[in-house]
Amino acid sequence: MHYAWRIARENLSPDKVPDMPGVDIQWSHTRPDGDMDTLKSRMAAEQMVQAFEIVFKPALTSKHTEGAAIDMTVTGYLKKSFVNANQQSVELKSHSDLHRLGASFGVHKLVSDPPHWSDDGR
Numbered sequence: 001m002h003y004a005w006r007i008a009r010e011n012l013s014p015d016k017v018p019d020m021p022g023v024d025i026q027w028s029h030t031r032p033d034g035d036m037d038t039l040k041s042r043m044a045a046e047q048m049v050q051a052f053e054i055v056f057k058p059a060l061t062s063k064h065t066e067g068a069a070i071d072m073t074v075t076g077y078l079k080k081s082f083v084n085a086n087q088q089s090v091e092l093k094s095h096s097d098l099h100r101l102g103a104s105f106g107v108h109k110l111v112s113d114p115p116h117w118s119d120d121g122r
Contacts, residue, residue, distance in 0.1 A: 001058040003027060007045035009057070014041035056113060069118035074098060 006012035007027060014028040015036055029040040063069030077098055081091045085104040092098050099109040108121030 001048070001052060001054055002060050004045045004048040004052075005054060005057050008042055008049050009046075011042075014038065014045070053115075063118045063120075063122065068120075069116060071113075071115035072117060073115050 003012070003017045003025075007014050007017070017027045027041060027045070029037045029044060031037045031040075059065075064071075077092045079091070079093065081089050082101055084090050084101055085106075090097065090101060092101065099111075102109060102117060106119060107117050108119065110116040110118065110121050
């Protein structure tokens with residue numbers, strides 16, 4: 001996602017993306033004559049950015065790559081009760097209530113990034 005963003009939004013040349021173990025993505029698209037098609041490459045990278053709904057430039061190392069963050073959307077919880085980490089029943093009446101419930105388990109919401117939850121809220 002890091003390089004999709006850089007190609008689409010920062011004009012990194014697709015042929016400058018280094019190989020990465022386990023990442024089999026052809027960033028540099030070519031024309032029939034074999035030359036790089038920069039426009040097609042940028043369009044494909046932009047499609048990736050949009051498909052994954054990326055709103056911030058992804059880092060190469062992050063809470064996600066450390067296994068300490070997840071992007072998820074939680075729905076259908078309003079006016080329902082759940083048990084928090086202290087074994088207390090709490091009714092969720094707002095997004096803030098959901099955030100407090102998550103925090104009781106050590107999962108914190110980054111409000112500025114709609115799907116992002118992590119171990120420290122960053």
